[in-house]
Amino acid sequence: MEHEQAVATRRFSIGENTFNARSIQSGLYIVSTPIGNLGDITVRALETLAACDFVACEDTRVTGVLMQRFGLKTPLMTYHEHNAAKQRPKILEALEAGKAIALVSDAGTPLISDPGYRLVNDVVEAGHSVFPIPGASALLTGLVGAGLPSDTVLFAGFLSQKAGARQKRLEEAKDIPATLIFYESPHRLSATLEDMARILGPERPGVVARELTKKFEEFQRAPLQDLVERYSGDRPKGEIVILIGPPAEKEPDAADADRLLLEALQTMPVSAAAKTVSKATGLERKTLYARAMELKDGASNEDAGDDG
Incomplete structure (x- = not known):
């Protein structure tokens, strides 16, 4: 009861208007915050930040700007990769006591190339609730504005600072049929783009x-x-998202078609095999049917020869 009364008095402001935050249940709230323009904050995020008992953030100075802008008075505590082991037990103890806690990153959606995975995992294992409060994300903002295919994507976060490890990761991703998305810092942009052009094409x-x-x-x-x-020799300002379109589709050749037909013929009749491979490759069904008959006859003749 005391918790609910305290939360009910907490407020947030939008422009000249001030609002009371409704009480919320105990749990960890993963709150997305703006990636640049503070106007991108959601009303639900503001209400959650106001209603929680405290906000765990990477840098109190950065989050403090957001809090001040919207009249938020909720106490802040730091939670980042360097103090996570020390702070995580405190957060779990607070949840055990019935508190509501918000987790934010400096910008965007927490856990997306930001600390927090282990905390969420521990919170879940301890039997507490986790509530995602969606909002801004550099990953999605970059994707929808890029003009690249968005039906299948691979987000790979930050590549390694070490050239060898970075190049190996790009080699692994080279043939993945998806739009590739990476985060990068300004001082590594030029070297990263050089590796991408050489390895990906x-x-x-x-x-x-x-x-x-x-x-x-x-x-x-x-x-x-x-x-x-x-960007050669250039070091632009600001955080960067690099997006790369999927590799060009390889035109199936005769060897590819034969391999697919032989695989299909092991489990289905000739007509069905030709239809299946036609859908997979875009090759003409009649041509594939004729080739499937040849392959089947050839296999039959080999079997007959073996018996002789």
Whole structure:
């Protein structure tokens, strides 16, 4: 009862208007915050931040700007990769006592290339509730503005600072049929783009998205080699999202078709095998049917020869 009365008096402001936050149940609230433009905060996020007993954040100075802008008075505590082992037990104790706690990152959605995974895992294992409060994300903001295919994506976060490890990761992702998304810092952008152009292909479409939602928001869309030249020796300001279009689809050749037909013929008749491979490759069904008959007859003749 005391907890609910305390929460009911907490407030937040939007412009000149002040609102009372409704009481919320105990649990960990994963609250997304703006990635640049503070106007992107959601009303639900503000109400949650106001209603919680305290807010766990990476940097109290950064989160303090947001809190001040919207008249939020909820106490702050730091939670980042360097003090997580010390702070995590405190958060679990507070949840055990019936408190409501918000987790935020410096910008965007927590846990997306930010600390928090272990905390959420421990909270769940301890039997407490976790509530995601969705909102801004550089990952999604960059994707919807890039003009690249968005039906299948691979988010790989930050690549390694070490050239060898970075290049190995790019080799692993080279043939994945998806739009690739990476975060990168300004001082590594040039070297990273050079590795991408060399390993993924100079003509592969790429986008460098910078200063998203801010005044100088920028999308540079071009083949990777052109982006290398654009940023060669340059160190732009702001956080960066690099997006790379999926690799060009390889035209199936005769060997591919034969392999697929032989696999299909092991479990289905010729007509069905030709239909299945036609859908998979885009090759003409009649041609595939004729080839399937040849492969089947050839296999039958080999079996007959073996018996002789």
